[in-house]
Amino acid sequence: MTWKLTRRTYVHGIGLMIMLALPVVANAVGEPFLTTIASRVLIYAIAAVSLDLILGFGAMVSFGHSAFFGIGAYAVGILTHHAFNSEVIAFLPGDWTGSTAAVIQWPLAILAAGFFALVIGALSLRTQGVYFIMITLAFAQMLYYLMISLPTYGGEDGLNLWERSNLPPFDLYDDQQFYYLTAALLLAFLALTRRIVGSRFGMVLKGCKQNEPRMKSLGFPTYRYKLTAFVIAGMGAGLAGALAANHTEFVGPGMMHWTRSGEIMVMVILGGMGTLIGPVLGAATLLLMEEVLSQFTEHWMVILGPFLVIVVLFARGGIYGWLVGQEQDDD
């Protein structure tokens, strides 16, 4: 295999360089808060890539992805809350009082999101098309209202995170370290997704996207394949949620609101559905647009709304498709 310098290589290389150099440049020009904004972009990029796994490769239009994002965030929030107050966690067996260690919190956040994705997915995947869109949306709203009605965990006001996760030897309060850690996790998740998409499992998933009855008649238990992908995507969003809780030092029901699911979906489409780098570009574009527009007017949504409509109507293939041109394929 020869190494060819294609447009895609340039796009990937330049993207990676920007990502790695950003905090250094931000400090050099004396705008260190840019690193914080960029961390937010990377966190949402993880969520968007995880959604793209089922949306772009499996054609499962899940409109409830923020539920898993929120569960990951709440897992961190609840464990920290209990550890801070030395309270026993009532809904778990035993008398564990939570923990602030990232090596405990983050895997638990991912597992909790995966568990909910398993239950919600198992029910939702019985349906197809519009029903699937609406039922995932409704389940996410159910969890949203559930968290609102739990006064123990802040109800509508949410929970303040008294302490960021402990991850020795790193200091998560240091913006640069937090940024590079998030970047490393994003790269790791991208590598994992790439492996998944390229594997036999990924082929089956893409086959379901093109023609599910045919996959079934070839003997593939498509329901199981799709459910597995749904759970993996949920776990990815759970990781993003755990990071977001640390980033804002706050968890609230707003993280699970359905408009959040819509935003994550917009990132995927804007960047380029069915590609791995697309959702990252989409997350960056949408969040930076928000950031820039809100400097000009508090009513920035009045610009963003019509922009979305126009993107959907006229721009197909997303930013990644536009950058890379015709040579793109599935990775």
Next chain:
Amino acid sequence: MTLVLFLEQTLNGLQQGVMLFLMAAGLTLVFGIMHLINLAHGSLYMVGAYVTATVTLASGNFAVGVLAGMAAAGVAGMVVELLALRRLYTRDHLDQVLATFGVILTFNELTKIIWGPQALFLSTPAWLSGTVEIIPGAPYPAYRLFIIVVGLLVGAVLRHLIINTRLGMLIRAGATHREMVGAMGVNIDRLFTIVFGVGAMLAGLAGAISGPMLATEVGMGEKILILTFVVIIIGGIGSVRGALVGAILVGVVDTYGRAFLPTIMRSFFEPSVADSVGASMSSMTIYVLMAMVLIWRPRGLFQAYGGT
């Protein structure tokens, strides 16, 4: 006493169900005929509510306000259809969801610009502010009865429209054989715009009559939109009959859940725990109902004419 309470809650549930039906009927018609998922349906509800509140406060006449609200929602719906949504009929559901999501953001922000962030409150019109003793010993608010009557009336008119008129015939034909109807010389584009306008007016009506009961505020449309989705999933997407049954089922189950679950929980847990468990369970009842219906029938209770 408990029987009276039970009857009263049943009426409350019916009233909530009827409101949901007004929303669900439009949404399900638009889906059944144009195959369009319209998330912006809740925004039309909001337009109806805001215009009604403003006109009622200015003119002092609730009936004028309701008519203005319906007209405004209908016009807003048709404008959005002409400008953007009609290009989406042939697209996949994902594009439709995203574009109408953009429309929601636009409507919400425009509403904030025009009316400001504060909620509007409307008092019940004088001729509806009394109570009626429909259940002996329990006076029932006349306004809630008014909503039930309006809703059932709209249901009857809609049934007549769909079964007995030429427009209804075209709607039914369009749901099953879109291209064929076009080939027979019917102006499909105009038919779609009219159906969209009718749906929008019904959403506007729901918003208009919600004014004296709920706060008119930005974001009100999304709250009811999600419930409406639950309704049409349960009823079967595209079926007006399913929308009616689903709406009343959801309205009644939700109201019972809120009214009785905390009390039932009190017999199992201590009061403080019971209230919190009851509250969270009652906000989840309709979603549990939806999950159960879908396990039993993945395409809802009633099959639409054309199917999905």
